[in-house]
Amino acid sequence: MSAPRADIGALQAQIRAAGLDAVLTVSGANFTYVTDTLILSHEIIPERLCMVIVPAEGAPLPLVCLPEAKQVRQDSWISDLRTYVEFKEDPMVVLAQLLAELGLSNGRIGIESLFLAVTYERQLATALPGATITAADGVFDRARAVKTQTEIDILSAAARATEIAIYEAFSAARPGDTEKQLADDVTARLLKAGATSRWIVLAAGANSAINHPYPSAKQLTKGETLRVDVGGVFDGYQSDVARTAVVGQATDEQQSRYQRLREIERETIAAARPGVRACDLYAVCRKAYEKRGMELCGAVVGHSIGITLHEHPVLRAEDETELKPGMLFNVEPATIDSQGFLYHIEDLLLVTEGEPVIVTTNMDTERLFVI
Amino acid sequence: MSAPRADIGALQAQIRAAGLDAVLTVSGANFTYVTDTLILSHEIIPERLCMVIVPAEGAPLPLVCLPEAKQVRQDSWISDLRTYVEFKEDPMVVLAQLLAELGLSNGRIGIESLFLAVTYERQLATALPGATITAADGVFDRARAVKTQTEIDILSAAARATEIAIYEAFSAARPGDTEKQLADDVTARLLKAGATSRWIVLAAGANSAINHPYPSAKQLTKGETLRVDVGGVFDGYQSDVARTAVVGQATDEQQSRYQRLREIERETIAAARPGVRACDLYAVCRKAYEKRGMELCGAVVGHSIGITLHEHPVLRAEDETELKPGMLFNVEPATIDSQGFLYHIEDLLLVTEGEPVIVTTNMDTERLFVI
Numbered sequence: 001m002s003a004p005r006a007d008i009g010a011l012q013a014q015i016r017a018a019g020l021d022a023v024l025t026v027s028g029a030n031f032t033y034v035t036d037t038l039i040l041s042h043e044i045i046p047e048r049l050c051m052v053i054v055p056a057e058g059a060p061l062p063l064v065c066l067p068e069a070k071q072v073r074q075d076s077w078i079s080d081l082r083t084y085v086e087f088k089e090d091p092m093v094v095l096a097q098l099l100a101e102l103g104l105s106n107g108r109i110g111i112e113s114l115f116l117a118v119t120y121e122r123q124l125a126t127a128l129p130g131a132t133i134t135a136a137d138g139v140f141d142r143a144r145a146v147k148t149q150t151e152i153d154i155l156s157a158a159a160r161a162t163e164i165a166i167y168e169a170f171s172a173a174r175p176g177d178t179e180k181q182l183a184d185d186v187t188a189r190l191l192k193a194g195a196t197s198r199w200i201v202l203a204a205g206a207n208s209a210i211n212h213p214y215p216s217a218k219q220l221t222k223g224e225t226l227r228v229d230v231g232g233v234f235d236g237y238q239s240d241v242a243r244t245a246v247v248g249q250a251t252d253e254q255q256s257r258y259q260r261l262r263e264i265e266r267e268t269i270a271a272a273r274p275g276v277r278a279c280d281l282y283a284v285c286r287k288a289y290e291k292r293g294m295e296l297c298g299a300v301v302g303h304s305i306g307i308t309l310h311e312h313p314v315l316r317a318e319d320e321t322e323l324k325p326g327m328l329f330n331v332e333p334a335t336i337d338s339q340g341f342l343y344h345i346e347d348l349l350l351v352t353e354g355e356p357v358i359v360t361t362n363m364d365t366e367r368l369f370v371i
Numbered sequence: 372m373s374a375p376r377a378d379i380g381a382l383q384a385q386i387r388a389a390g391l392d393a394v395l396t397v398s399g400a401n402f403t404y405v406t407d408t409l410i411l412s413h414e415i416i417p418e419r420l421c422m423v424i425v426p427a428e429g430a431p432l433p434l435v436c437l438p439e440a441k442q443v444r445q446d447s448w449i450s451d452l453r454t455y456v457e458f459k460e461d462p463m464v465v466l467a468q469l470l471a472e473l474g475l476s477n478g479r480i481g482i483e484s485l486f487l488a489v490t491y492e493r494q495l496a497t498a499l500p501g502a503t504i505t506a507a508d509g510v511f512d513r514a515r516a517v518k519t520q521t522e523i524d525i526l527s528a529a530a531r532a533t534e535i536a537i538y539e540a541f542s543a544a545r546p547g548d549t550e551k552q553l554a555d556d557v558t559a560r561l562l563k564a565g566a567t568s569r570w571i572v573l574a575a576g577a578n579s580a581i582n583h584p585y586p587s588a589k590q591l592t593k594g595e596t597l598r599v600d601v602g603g604v605f606d607g608y609q610s611d612v613a614r615t616a617v618v619g620q621a622t623d624e625q626q627s628r629y630q631r632l633r634e635i636e637r638e639t640i641a642a643a644r645p646g647v648r649a650c651d652l653y654a655v656c657r658k659a660y661e662k663r664g665m666e667l668c669g670a671v672v673g674h675s676i677g678i679t680l681h682e683h684p685v686l687r688a689e690d691e692t693e694l695k696p697g698m699l700f701n702v703e704p705a706t707i708d709s710q711g712f713l714y715h716i717e718d719l720l721l722v723t724e725g726e727p728v729i730v731t732t733n734m735d736t737e738r739l740f741v742i
Contacts, residue, residue: 115488118489118506184559187562188558188559300458
């Protein structure tokens with residue numbers, strides 16, 4: 001690739017604004033963010049460190065375990081990279097040598113302090129005693145919050161593919177199918193649409209009261225509602241969509257509760273304008289619940305999304321970040337009825353200069369979907 | 372559940388042998404290991420900390436984010452647990468209070484130093500200034516290396532289901548199918564067999580030279596070999612099986628190279644007896660390559676497996692751990708031919724008092740599978 005998908009210039013501006021000379025990525029998410037390369041080892045063999053040094057100016061420099069080099073050369077817009085040999089070389093010592101080569105022996109180096117493990121940080125500090133190693137989580141959070149058009153396109157396509165997978169699987173489902181069969185059908189459609197991995201929460205009736213249950217052998221039973229909350233990784237970026245259905249037909253109470261939830265979601269989304277703060281959106285949502293005689297129980301009603309599932313800013317009472325055009329949010333109110341059944345809607349929205357754009361509109365969500 | 376699946380007594384013996392009063396788990400793997408509960412949030416929302424305090428004696432005590440409590444109560448053998456409210460309470464402060472309640476304010480607390488992030492460790496150290504916080508990675512590694520019969524049964528069933536998924540998908544595949552179609556077929560069979568998540572590496576011809584490529588739109592082409600390396604999570608435990616096939620028919624050179632690789636694998640497995648060290652097995656494997664005019668290129672020829680994919684001990688030149696009955700290893704030699712095609716076999720073996728038992732024997736691997 002010739003150009004990065006993300007805005008690396010914005011990251012470097014944040015690095016400079018934080019008074020840092022460079023940041024170090026160790027997480028898979030920030031590796032993908034900087035290099036446009038998704039490395040499976042980050043998921044399945046995390047101790048096989050693959051890192052990037054991002055200087056305040058100039059090209060980022062990846063340091064990866066030797067077997068991963070071919071993939072980075074194939075997928076990344078970055079042409080220069082360094083390697084280490086697993087079990088023969090200590091990656092943090094090689095990293096310190098690289099930082100020294102870059103003239104950063106006495107530099108201010110930002111780290112992912114909510115991710116970098118204690119031992120690795122100590123190894124780095126020992127190998128580079130003149131450097132100042134400091135938390136830079138906010139640098140990444142702020143840079144990643146506003147997406148480029150390329151990122152918006154990838155995330156929108158991912159969300160739409162996920163919504164369509166749910167819709168098609170719901171349309172094919174029949175009473176008597178099991179949660180597991182329906183979940184596997186959604187998964188198959190997600191993978192066919194290009195997801196490299198996926199997670200899924202799908203539960204019917206009382207099972208839905210568990211936060212993240214694994215789909216079970218329970219059959220879809222008339223009169224029960226069904227909640228699916230599912231996401232996949234597409235081109236390294238996440239999707240996250242939730243939908244609720246009813247088996248057979250809805251009672252008036254079920255329909256009413258669902259429709260109020262959907263109104264709450266739309267009222268919250270409509271308020272997502274530039275300059276509004278994340279906490280303001282949370283307050284709008286809380287009031288929308290109250291107006292309809294319902295209660296917002298969760299501390300969070302939505303989150304940004306990108307290479308990770310829950311990104312900064314988060315729609316909660318304590319997050320005062322102002323919304324900006326190019327931010328993408330998942331808004332996801334939920335409610336539990338008197339039978340203990342959970343109702344959940346989650347859509348992706350794009351903040352623009354004008355009205356917010358709802359990305360996931362392929363499925364009619366005005367009324368409960370009937371299986 | 373009434374009894375833990377893993378040997379928590381063995382963990383506590385390791386805690387005492389290390390001179391510790393307790394260990395703290397933060398990783399999803401060690402949470403599952405201690406509690407028998409698989410929490411999806413550990414995978415998709417890792418910042419939602421779910422931890423366990425394991426004292427040197429007495430019952431382990433989980434501390435989880437409130438929405439996860441129901442699942443722990445449902446799945447775990449541990450009856451008592453504590454919760455915190457996300458964004459309202461600081462989990463490391465609540466954790467420090469719990470440690471104090473347990474009389475550990477001045478205790479020696481072991482941490483996962485290759486996993487626990489810098490900021491969390493500092494928060495804990497600040498909130499519990501009298502405690503000594505020290506690396507205890509080896510405590511977990513040693514305790515988890517020898518599996519209980521329950522763990523052996525789960526891991527064996529997982530490996531067999533994975534091998535059968537490959538075999539059935541290979542049997543259904545035809546020249547002209549794409550890598551992606553075949554990979555999705557393997558995945559569908561894995562999920563149907565009960566996997567809650569999966570990863571897959573599947574590549575044909577020259578694509579196989581990348582370490583962990585994502586399955587592509589490349590078609591299976593006569594004369595090319597095809598490598599699949601795939602694993603799933605079953606009941607919280609991992610599988611990992613690799614197989615190689617040829618499309619159309621094998622040349623003499625392809626068949627010869629494959630059969631030598633398979634002899635190397637069997638020769639290595641046959642040496643897996645109690646008292647033999649991991650590095651000895653690596654040396655056996657290296658010699659088996661040399662005897663056949665081939666070269667062992669990797670620094671690793673296999674690894675333990677359990678709740679994580681690569682566990683201690685690892686079959687490499689520097690690992691002097693002695694094999695014991697109840698250890699399970701994936702042995703996985705590989706070789707590249709003159710066309711750049713990768714051949715890879717990976718089987719699960721159980722170390723016993725007598726001969727090692729190969730678990731994955733449902734597919735005939737003596738000759739290249741022909742698609």
